[in-house]
Amino acid sequence: MDRYAVIGQPISHSKSPSIHALFAQQTGQDLGYEAIEVAPASLAAELQRLHGEGLRGSNVTLPHKQAVAKLCESVSDRAQLAGAVNTLVRTDSGWTGDNTDGEGFVTDLARLGITLTGRRVLVLGAGGATRGILAPILEARPAQLVVSNRNPWKPEELAELFKPVGVVTPRTHLALKGDRYDVVINATSAGHTGGLPLLPGRLIADGGDCYDLSYGDASVPFRQWARSQGASHIEDGLGMLVEQAASSFAIWRGVRPETAPVLKELRRLMRGHGECEAVGTHQPVRRSHVELPPQD
Numbered sequence: 001m002d003r004y005a006v007i008g009q010p011i012s013h014s015k016s017p018s019i020h021a022l023f024a025q026q027t028g029q030d031l032g033y034e035a036i037e038v039a040p041a042s043l044a045a046e047l048q049r050l051h052g053e054g055l056r057g058s059n060v061t062l063p064h065k066q067a068v069a070k071l072c073e074s075v076s077d078r079a080q081l082a083g084a085v086n087t088l089v090r091t092d093s094g095w096t097g098d099n100t101d102g103e104g105f106v107t108d109l110a111r112l113g114i115t116l117t118g119r120r121v122l123v124l125g126a127g128g129a130t131r132g133i134l135a136p137i138l139e140a141r142p143a144q145l146v147v148s149n150r151n152p153w154k155p156e157e158l159a160e161l162f163k164p165v166g167v168v169t170p171r172t173h174l175a176l177k178g179d180r181y182d183v184v185i186n187a188t189s190a191g192h193t194g195g196l197p198l199l200p201g202r203l204i205a206d207g208g209d210c211y212d213l214s215y216g217d218a219s220v221p222f223r224q225w226a227r228s229q230g231a232s233h234i235e236d237g238l239g240m241l242v243e244q245a246a247s248s249f250a251i252w253r254g255v256r257p258e259t260a261p262v263l264k265e266l267r268r269l270m271r272g273h274g275e276c277e278a279v280g281t282h283q284p285v286r287r288s289h290v291e292l293p294p295q296d
């Protein structure tokens, strides 16, 4: 049986094994998929070990996306531009890297009817996920694209890196004061610790859309902020997670699974586990009588 995995730290919470099991079932493929905890210090050795064991491919999650890009023997153009890899494909002598985050993000926005063309777009955070989504955002030709971050040098680096694709304006969060945006995208990992970057008020324009790359309990702080700021449309990143996984699956297996039934099943499973529901414009629901699993 062909073996696949997702590597990251922490990883026990990962939804990728469930998603790929559903894809395999739907497409009639016989494969195994497991979550493997890998510490940053042992990343290179683990990649070598997994190759030696015959692993066919792997997803890569936080905090390894940028480090893995440097350990691949080759990377796709989009992974090269992002400087981040979320999909590994086995070669005879090592790993080739790709990045399906951007594809997953734009496919989900299209599903949700959120447009970027001609709109003022703000991305909060400048980590591996932001690197993956910036090119497709720029390709959609927004009126303006601002990236703000806690550490100011990271958006500046991204502005330089993405110059060949378009203009990215770097900011700190506090320097956003007085700005208005039509689309606000949270690509920070602050929600995993129950937080949110410190942001000035009134950032969201009338009719503005908010999209959080996080999902489950980690999406609650941004969702609550977006509601308090009057956002008319708030979505979480579960759809993106399923779409980027479908793109990885298609790279590995040559067939793209249907994502809608998998997303529906995943939301059902999450509700069953008492995880927060943060979809559409409804209030998130916390079922506090159920012990909550850790989030990514």
Ligand SMILES: NC(=O)c1ccc[n+]([C@@H]2O[C@H](COP(=O)([O-])OP(=O)(O)OC[C@H]3O[C@@H](n4cnc5c(N)ncnc54)[C@H](OP(=O)(O)O)[C@@H]3O)[C@@H](O)[C@H]2O)c1
Residues within 6 Å of the ligand: 061, 062, 063, 065, 101, 104, 124, 125, 126, 127, 128, 129, 130, 149, 150, 151, 154, 187, 188, 189, 190, 192, 195, 196, 197, 198, 213, 214, 215, 218, 237, 238, 240, 241, 242, 244, 296
């Ligand atoms: N839905 C999906 O398919 C999908 C795909 C990829 C990622 N994600 C999610 O996207 C998020 C970011 O992932 P990543 O890979 O980009 O992580 P990362 O590379 O570790 O970057 C984390 C980012 O969050 C910022 N941050 C962390 N804690 C913060 C805090 N307390 N206040 C303000 N900023 C904070 C960091 O700012 P500094 O640079 O200042 O530290 C950095 O910009 C995670 O929640 C991840 O689960 C979802």
